[in-house]
Amino acid sequence: ALTAIKRKPSVNALIIGILPRDDRNSVNRMLLKKVNNLISQYCTKVKNQINIFFKTPSEDWILPTGELNKSYFWIDNLHRSKMGNLKLAKSITNHLALLKHHVQPNISLIVIPGP
Numbered sequence: 001a002l003t004a005i006k007r008k009p010s011v012n013a014l015i016i017g018i019l020p021r022d023d024r025n026s027v028n029r030m031l032l033k034k035v036n037n038l039i040s041q042y043c044t045k046v047k048n049q050i051n052i053f054f055k056t057p058s059e060d061w062i063l064p065t066g067e068l069n070k071s072y073f074w075i076d077n078l079h080r081s082k083m084g085n086l087k088l089a090k091s092i093t094n095h096l097a098l099l100k101h102h103v104q105p106n107i108s109l110i111v112i113p114g115p
C-alpha cells in the first residue's frame with residue numbers, strides 16, 4: 001500500500017486486519033491481535049500524511065466460546081468458505097461506502113493481507 005501511495009499520492013488504501021486462524025484461543029491469536037493493533041496504530045499515525053485507512057475484522061469471526069466460526073472457514077481453519085468470502089466482501093463494501101460518503105470520495109485501492 002505504501003509503495004502505491006508513494007507512486008501516486010492521490011491513491012487511498014484500505015487495510016483490512018488479519019483474520020483469526022486458530023480454532024481456539026492461542027498464543028498465535030493473541031499475537032494476531034497485537035499485529036492488528038500495531039497496523040491500526042500506524043495507520044492512525046500516518047493518516048494525516050497519506051490516505052490510509054484501517055478496518056478491524058468484526059468480532060463474529062470468533063464465537064463467544066472462543067472457537068472460530070466454522071461457517072466462515074474451510075476445515076483447515078485457514079481458508080475462507082464461500083460464506084466467509086461473502087462476509088469479508090460485504091464488510092469491505094460497507095466500509096468503502098462509508099469512506100466514500102463521509103471521508104474520501106475517490107477511494108481507488110484496496111489492500112487485503114493474507115489468504
